[in-house]
Amino acid sequence: MQVIQFSQARASMEPQRKDIHNSEIPAVCVSCEARHGGICGTLSPSQLTELSRHTKRRKVTGGSEVIGQGEQLNAYSNILSGVVKLSKMMADGRQQIVGLQFAPDFMGRPFLRESQVAAEAAVDIEVCSMPKAIIDRMIADTPELEHKIHEQTLKELDEARDWMLTLGRKTAQEKVASFLHMIAMHIDPESADKRSFDLPLTRADIADFLGLTIETVSRQMTKLRRDGIIRIENNRHVTCPDMERLRRAAGND
Amino acid sequence: MQVIQFSQARASMEPQRKDIHNSEIPAVCVSCEARHGGICGTLSPSQLTELSRHTKRRKVTGGSEVIGQGEQLNAYSNILSGVVKLSKMMADGRQQIVGLQFAPDFMGRPFLRESQVAAEAAVDIEVCSMPKAIIDRMIADTPELEHKIHEQTLKELDEARDWMLTLGRKTAQEKVASFLHMIAMHIDPESADKRSFDLPLTRADIADFLGLTIETVSRQMTKLRRDGIIRIENNRHVTCPDMERLRRAAGND
DNA sequence: CGTGGGTTTGATACTTATCAACTTAGGTGG
DNA sequence: CCACCTAAGTTGATAAGTATCAAACCCACG
Structure with a gap:
């Protein structure tokens, strides 16, 4: 306290x-x-x-x-x-x-x-x-x-x-996964359940954060979705049933 | 003082x-x-x-x-x-x-x-x-x-x-120029003449700093040399007659 | 029900990475 | 002092990843 x-x-x-x-x-x-x-x-x-x-x-x-x-x-x-x-x-x-x-x-x-x-x-x-x-x-x-x-x-x-490590050395896929993981961890410090959250940024913002283009961000989100790592509703709401898979997709060991 | x-x-x-x-x-x-x-x-x-x-x-x-x-x-x-x-x-x-x-x-x-x-x-x-x-x-x-x-x-x-801006948004050429410019400014705080300096890093280190490969760093150095923006002696010693040109190559306005 | 911002998807171009060969510089021992 | 050796750096050919350009889509909103 x-x-x-x-x-x-x-x-x-x-x-x-x-x-x-x-x-x-x-x-x-x-x-x-x-x-x-x-x-x-x-x-x-x-x-x-x-x-x-x-x-x-x-x-x-x-x-x-x-x-x-x-x-x-x-x-x-x-x-x-x-x-x-x-x-x-x-x-x-x-x-x-x-x-x-x-x-x-x-x-x-x-x-x-x-x-x-x-x-x-x-x-x-x-x-x-x-x-x-x-x-x-x-x-x-x-x-x-x-x-x-x-x-x-x-x-x-x-x-x-x-983030410099992310920008300099990670692939587009890893960058997007890193971003989602980071948001999941920060967006609601109180909530114990980190598996569902709203993205505070548009695709354009995410691209500017990751040093990518909007299109690449979108494609990588689609790929994460197809791979079953995340689900997306209304473009902004993300659910990630298995955080560990997301972590691995982010390149964190 | x-x-x-x-x-x-x-x-x-x-x-x-x-x-x-x-x-x-x-x-x-x-x-x-x-x-x-x-x-x-x-x-x-x-x-x-x-x-x-x-x-x-x-x-x-x-x-x-x-x-x-x-x-x-x-x-x-x-x-x-x-x-x-x-x-x-x-x-x-x-x-x-x-x-x-x-x-x-x-x-x-x-x-x-x-x-x-x-x-x-x-x-x-x-x-x-x-x-x-x-x-x-x-x-x-x-x-x-x-x-x-x-x-x-x-x-x-x-x-x-x-540096995040450099990593995320600059081209290989701009990255290398940014690195050289940064070193020129920092390496010898006392010296008034910033136009000649020794690189404290190997090409491999520079690549790790810029999020590039050794080969790309080397090619961009060669290009800066061919363009007359820098001269290189013994791989490590760099002379830049016109800092303003280097600054522009680095994408700083 | 059309309008428009944000997003997705597709085709292609371009930048940079990768792989490989070669060159140069610096250090070591004969 | 020179020949050799090795690490560092350069250059070239090709591959891969991401950007760019273009079109379609989807929803929220007026």
Whole structure:
């Protein structure tokens, strides 16, 4: 269980006063989907109160850009629900998705003025945005906050490197299987049953993620379907009765 | 100029005492190539003294493994000279280089027991190794140290994502040009003249970095040479009279 | 009931991999 | 010092995989 450090310590000693400490936390935060697991968990009640005065929850419809590549970076966000795709584009329009982020991930590049990547809502999402300046200040005097963000950065780096192996060395078939497997594992962290899920990306997005064309993605999906590894309904909903077969098709040992 | 915070502050006020403060710093560190720019710059003299009792400078010959993929991670290292390649391998032997590190980079994955990647000396290198436990403890009570490492993690993440675009969307020609351009920029941070440099990797390594075969790398090098964009001597030494042409060949606008 | 975005399928072209032969550079020992 | 040896690199012919171009399909939606 991940809660505010301060209240966690006290709560364990004086459980009957837990509600009092929770009441110190802004109401919007108490019920927030991202508080457990998100970066806010490292902030003190007073910091949370200060921050919450400047945060804004907002919905972004799928396909809308949250931040553009090379754009000025004035805010960070926590993803409360949905999936965000991070992409890079070349001058001639060729595009590569370089990462996907899921709730309760933290979005934004600390210590840099402008974004190196474009962030776009893959599906309808909800985020909690906060001014960059305030977080940057809190990072400076809350080591736990920097640590939390650092942990996520390291996780993203591990994922990026895994994906480099996929991009550089796997076949189209393995790439598509790797993508499906990755989505199955990430899309619904709570659900124990990973065998059925909705794809958060169109075929075009999947192609941009895998360094393939739409047609090749489609053909490989068809092949996985014909081989009985997956079933597809309405183009978006995938069922995979045997995850182990999918893993093997993905080239993971 | 990047020096110990404490001595920097004092030195600027009492410059005549600078040598005294320097004398507090272990001799091995004072002359260390990595102290400026490396992570040690954030440590206090007393921390440096403690750390230096456990550090060990060592040379590793090119081709030797520094740490294996999935291996237990007991030490961190600073690269003092040379180039290290980080790679991932699939069960069937397919390999992808996922990053290169240059002096004075910090090597090791904080907060994790085992390495997700293999690290191998690309050329003869010199490193300063230190026990993981000591650094982990110092990270916990020296926020500046975690910040410094965090900055490098972010840099590596940016680089990894840049490379994903190269792997996923560039042609063989653009990949090879991108590689040469990247090496030209990184290999000798001090030198102002980036037009002439030695490749730290064999053709096989370059192929593993670019997701290509040796033959394709060789053919594209030949083509760049025929086009007059580069000259090659002894297979390893490259001269590029016009960096702008190389940049364009790399597909960077 | 037509329209259009997203998707699938097919025919063909092109890029890169594979296999094989050859060349070059660097190191070793006679 | 030269001949030999080996690893690294180049070049060529062919095969395989994926992209490209084109057409059809399918559904959701107006």
